[in-house]
Structures are given as C-alpha cells and as structure tokens.
Amino acid sequence: MTKKKLIAGNWKMNGNLAANDALVRALVAGMKDAACTVAVCVPAPYLAQVQALRAGSALELGAQDVSPHEQGAYTGEVSAAMLKEFGVRYAIVGHSERRQYHGENDALVADKAKVALAAGITPIVCVGETLAEREAGKTEEVVKRQMAAVIHTNGHCISEIVVAYEPVWAIGTGRTATPEQAQQVHALLRAQLKAATEHVDRIHILYGGSMNAGNAASLLAQPDIDGGLIGGASLKAPDFLQIIGAAR
Ligand code: 13P
Numbered sequence: 015m016t017k018k019k020l021i022a023g024n025w026k027m028n029g030n031l032a033a034n035d036a037l038v039r040a041l042v043a044g045m046k047d048a049a050c051t052v053a054v055c056v057p058a059p060y061l062a063q064v065q066a067l068r069a070g071s072a073l074e075l076g077a078q079d080v081s082p083h084e085q086g087a088y089t090g091e092v093s094a095a096m097l098k099e100f101g102v103r104y105a106i107v108g109h110s111e112r113r114q115y116h117g118e119n120d121a122l123v124a125d126k127a128k129v130a131l132a133a134g135i136t137p138i139v140c141v142g143e144t145l146a147e148r149e150a151g152k153t154e155e156v157v158k159r160q161m162a163a164v165i166h167t168n169g170h171c172i173s174e175i176v177v178a179y180e181p182v183w184a185i186g187t188g189r190t191a192t193p194e195q196a197q198q199v200h201a202l203l204r205a206q207l208k209a210a211t212e213h214v215d216r217i218h219i220l221y222g223g224s225m226n227a228g229n230a231a232s233l234l235a236q237p238d239i240d241g242g243l244i245g246g247a248s249l250k251a252p253d254f255l256q257i258i259g260a261a262r
Contacts, residue, residue, distance in 0.1 A: 019050040019234060019261040020176065020218045020241035022076060022138060023248025024106060027057060034060055038067040040251035045073065050241065050261035053104050054248065055138075058092050061100040076104035079112060080135070082125040094133035105130045106138045106243075108160070110182045120163035127164050131171050138176045138220070138243065139164050141203070145183035153181075157199060158206055165210045173213035176220060177203060178243040184223025186245060193232045193239075196221045200238035227256035234261050 108123030222243030
C-alpha cells in the first residue's frame with residue numbers, strides 16, 4: 015500500500031508574529047500542488063495565528079508537546095483539549111530536546127501519546143539514539159526500548175500514531191544519517207510495530223535530523239521512510255517547499 019508522505023516542520027522555539035505571517039503565507043501559496051501531507055508544529059502562543067493563516071488551505075497544524083494531564087493545577091502546561099480547540103491535528107511527543115532538557119522518560123512520552131490520541135490528535139512520537147549510544151552499538155536497543163513503552167501504553171491504538179526516527183547526533187548538527195543508516199532503523203521500527211498491530215501500513219515513520227533541500231530526495235526514496243520531521247530547514251519557505259516537492 016502506498017500512502018501519501020508526511021512532511022512536518024518543527025519550528026522549535028523560533029518565530030515571531032511578522033516572520034510567521036510571511037512564512038505561512040509563502041507555504042500556503044507554494045504548496046498548492048503538493049503530493050504529500052504538510053504540517054507545521056508551532057510554538058503554542060502562535061497556534062491561533064497560524065490557524066487563521068492556514069484557513070482554507072491544506073496546511074495542517076501541529077503542536078510541539080502536550081501535557082499528560084487532562085486539566086487542573088499544572089502551571090505552564092497545555093492540554094490536548096486546548097490544542098484541539100485551535101485545530102491542531104498533530105502533536106510532537108518525546109522530542110529528544112524534551113527528553114534531554116526536561117527529563118522526559120519513556121513512560122511519560124507514552125502517556126503523552128495516549129492523551130493526544132484520546133483527544134483526536136495524532137502524536138508524532140520521536141525516538142532516537144545519542145552519538146555515544148550509536149558508538150556503543152546500542153542504537154537498536156535504545157530505539158526499541160523507546161518504542162516499546164509507547165506500544166505498551168497505547169495497545170491497539172498504536173496504528174494511529176506517527177513515529178519520527180531522529181538520531182540525536184544528526185539534530186541541528188548538519189550531520190545527516192545516510193539514507194542506508196536511516197532505512198536500517200526505520201525497517202526495524204516497522205518490524206517492531208508490525209508485531210503490535212495488523213494495521214502497520216497506516217503508520218508513517220518519519221526521518222528527522224538535518225534533513226534539507228539537498229538530501230531530502232535520497233532519504234525519502236528509502237522504502238521505509240514515509241516523510242520527514244524538519245527543524246532548521248522548515249523555517250525557510252524555499253527550503254521547506256523544496257523538501258515538500260521531493261516528497262512524492
Ligand atoms: P534539524 O532539522 O534542525 O536538524 O532538526 C531536526 C528536528 O529535531 C526535528 O524535530
């Protein structure tokens with residue numbers, strides 16, 4: 015089964031009202047013939063702005079995190095229900111920057127995926143090894159452990175998630191995994207998911223980590239790479255549009 019690829023931008027903590035306006039207008043104008051699904055995952059304060067700018071277009075809206083709690087005394091948190099009110103379709107969970115700087119563990123990431131799904135939001139679950147883990151030959155062990163927690167907590171709903179393989183050593187470094195390195199990990203994640211659901215074909219497995227206009231086509235040509243999660247290059251409309259054009 016071939017499914018449309020998914021190209022998602024992760025703006026991280028970047029943007030301002032004026033820059034967002036120019037970027038989203040350029041994307042909406044430039045992606046009219048896109049063969050893939052396109053999303054931008056924006057900082058929470060800009061959800062309303064981007065929701066208005068994308069109105070009537072095929073551009074999908076995403077968030078970068080979600081609280082594992084439904085509501086209540088959780089200062090600083092944003093709930094899945096709040097995201098849903100702004101038309102959010104995707105929420106990144108377990109990005110390595112949150113695992114690294116905010117102490118998020120596998121169980122918390124799995125819970126976040128669960129609350130997103132319960133609210134009708136597709137979690138983009140990030141997994142990936144550090145450089146030290148790769149050099150120690152632990153890539154497979156690490157990504158399988160991260161994935162197993164999400165499978166365990168989400169049961170048969172697992173076919174509704176998106177997975178992003180993001181090797182930590184490739185994020186923001188300009189050092190991309192080779193298409194073969196990425197394909198190898200994507201294939202083992204696919205096999206792991208296949209053992210958990212008969213609907214594995216529905217699941218997009220994205221690659222993330224220094225994907226850019228120059229290397230996107232060769233990564234996206236791999237059989238188990240169903241799209242990309244793009245950081246830096248998603249902030250520049252021409253670059254992001256080129257990646258979108260490479261996803262067919
Ligand atoms: P870069 O594309 O900037 O390497 O970031 C990748 C990433 O972390 C996307 O979530």
